[in-house]
Amino acid sequence: MAQRQDKKIEPLYHFLAKTPLFEHFKREEITALLRIMEVWKYDAHEPVFKENDSGDSCYIITSGAIGVQKKIFEEGNEIKLSKLKPGTIFGQVSLIDRGPRSATCIALEPSVLLKLRRNAFDALFHTGHVTAYKFQDIIARIMIQQLRLADQAYARIIQQLTGDQAEQISEAGESAASGVSATLEWHENTETEPTTPTHTEEYLERDFTFED
Amino acid sequence: MDVDFMKNLPIFLPLSEDETTTLLRICKQHVLRPGEVLVEQAATTRSLYILERGEVAVVYEDPLTGRHIELAILGEGAVIGEMALIDSAPRSASIIARTPTVVQELPEKQFHRLMAENDPAPYSLIRGINLVLCERLRRVNGNIAQVMRSPRSFLKQHGITDADELERRSRAFRESITIEG
Numbered sequence: 001m002a003q004r005q006d007k008k009i010e011p012l013y014h015f016l017a018k019t020p021l022f023e024h025f026k027r028e029e030i031t032a033l034l035r036i037m038e039v040w041k042y043d044a045h046e047p048v049f050k051e052n053d054s055g056d057s058c059y060i061i062t063s064g065a066i067g068v069q070k071k072i073f074e075e076g077n078e079i080k081l082s083k084l085k086p087g088t089i090f091g092q093v094s095l096i097d098r099g100p101r102s103a104t105c106i107a108l109e110p111s112v113l114l115k116l117r118r119n120a121f122d123a124l125f126h127t128g129h130v131t132a133y134k135f136q137d138i139i140a141r142i143m144i145q146q147l148r149l150a151d152q153a154y155a156r157i158i159q160q161l162t163g164d165q166a167e168q169i170s171e172a173g174e175s176a177a178s179g180v181s182a183t184l185e186w187h188e189n190t191e192t193e194p195t196t197p198t199h200t201e202e203y204l205e206r207d208f209t210f211e212d
Numbered sequence: 213m214d215v216d217f218m219k220n221l222p223i224f225l226p227l228s229e230d231e232t233t234t235l236l237r238i239c240k241q242h243v244l245r246p247g248e249v250l251v252e253q254a255a256t257t258r259s260l261y262i263l264e265r266g267e268v269a270v271v272y273e274d275p276l277t278g279r280h281i282e283l284a285i286l287g288e289g290a291v292i293g294e295m296a297l298i299d300s301a302p303r304s305a306s307i308i309a310r311t312p313t314v315v316q317e318l319p320e321k322q323f324h325r326l327m328a329e330n331d332p333a334p335y336s337l338i339r340g341i342n343l344v345l346c347e348r349l350r351r352v353n354g355n356i357a358q359v360m361r362s363p364r365s366f367l368k369q370h371g372i373t374d375a376d377e378l379e380r381r382s383r384a385f386r387e388s389i390t391i392e393g
Contacts, residue, residue: 072360096339097346102353125335133327133335137298140338143345144295150352157359161385162370 002046005039005112012039012114015062019087025134032131036120042107049091051078051104056118058091058139064111066090070103078104092139095121213239213264213316221262223291223340231333238322244268244309251293251307258300258320261292266313268292272305285310294341297323 009031016022016030025033042048042064049055051070059066063086069078081103084090094101095118125132215232218224224232239262244250250261253273263286270283283305286292292307297320326334359366363382372378 070357072357074361093346093349096342097350099346099350102350125339128330128332130330133330133332136335136338136342137327140298140342140345143342143349144299144301147295147345147349147352150349150356154352154356154359157356157385158366160388161359161363161367161381162372 001043002048003041005041007034007037007039009034012062015086016060019060021060021087021089021138025131029131029134032124032129033116033135034114036116036124038115038117040113040115042111042113044107044109046107048105048107048113049101051101053101054098055091055094055101056098058089058095058116059105060089060114060116061086062112062114064113065108066111066113067106067108068103069106083108089139089142092142096139096143213241213262217264217289218262221289221291223294223337223344225343226339227333227336231336234326234331234333235318235323235337238326239316239318242315242317244313244315246309246311246313248309248313249306250309250313250315251303251305253303253306255303256300257303258293258296260294260297260318260320260323261307262316262318263288263290263292264314264316266315267310268313268315269308269310270305271308291344294344298338298341 012034013027013030016034017025017027022030037060039062048059048066061084065086066084066088068081068084068090070081071078073079084105090105091101093099095116098118121132121135125136213236215229215236218232218236219227219229227235241264242250244266250268251257253271265288268286268290270286272281272283273279274281286307292315293303295301296303297318323334363385364378367378367381372381
């Protein structure tokens with residue numbers, strides 16, 4: 001069973017300060033965020049949440065590993081999409097839009113997570129705390145990167161299916177059209193962006209992972 | 213443009229009246245003639261644009277073939293470049309006026325200055341942008357799952373009706389997806 005743990009700010013601060021996620025945060029900003037977070041410990045094989053669960057919190061992994069999986073086909077098991085390592089944030093989509101979880105996240109080994117609840121985060125945001133502002137910005141960057149990856153994955157699938165380059169581009173262009181920045185060559189672009197967490201490609205929760 | 217117009221745009225939903233006014237104050241209006249370019253593909257400008265009147269085309273130029281592909285047509289109320297405003301990636305397509313067009317530019321410099329001053333307005337706008345990003349992420353992931361589930365119906369929608377061809381393509385597709393399940 002998931003168990004709530006005592007929160008020791010000092011070691012948690014040292015952990016977060018080293019993650020790419022918080023590289024632009026000052027000490028007191030990280031501490032302010034930690035103050036509104038909860039520490040939860042999960043056993044191996046224990047789900048943090050399941051696909052379609054309602055949810056409004058996000059998590060940061062401090063130790064262990066979290067598997068992301070999703071039911072795609074009627075028959076058979078969920079498909080394993082990715083394995084998330086310490087320093088990764090996941091669940092932010094439901095934090096923002098309070099919608100159902102789009103995938104199942106499960107502890108692959110004993111894991112400790114920091115949990116941020118929507119209400120606590122909103123309260124911090126509405127007091128005008130710079131930590132909440134910065135965190136909002138971080139989440140935006142992560143989601144943009146995820147959206148670009150998802151666009152790419154979708155473009156690749158369509159290309160595979162239709163074998164048609166033009167089709168691929170116009171289908172994948174949906175968010176390019178509305179965002180005019182979803183690049184078709186995102187690799188070159190995001191890797192030079194200094195404020196984007198660097199290890200995102202292997203770290204981030206991705207709803208879909210395809211291997212070339 | 214007035215506060216009421218902006219308040220109705222999804223990305224402005226989380227903003228208070230004061231915050232909307234703050235952003236409106238830094239907006240710059242541009243008037244374009246048909247054929248005029250608002251945003252150039254590959255440019256590294258970061259401003260966000262709100263289409264107040266008229267119509268623009270989103271045009272992608274394939275760097276390999278030089279072919280121009282019209283990705284979309286956007287009308288009144290469209291928001292352009294909200295991702296670039298945040299992560300500064302180069303523009304992925306050009307925006308070209310199709311009709312006489314009025315746009316409001318939310319200039320990157322002033323926007324980022326407000327951020328540096330910890331003004332709540334830009335951060336509330338980022339909240340609004342995040343909501344839109346969530347919606348798009350869910351949609352594209354839904355599309356992917358849908359195509360994976362039934363590649364045949366996707367192919368049919370795209371004009372492939374031959375039974376053997378459908379079978380060949382969907383089987384090749386299934387095999388090409390890495391499933392560690």
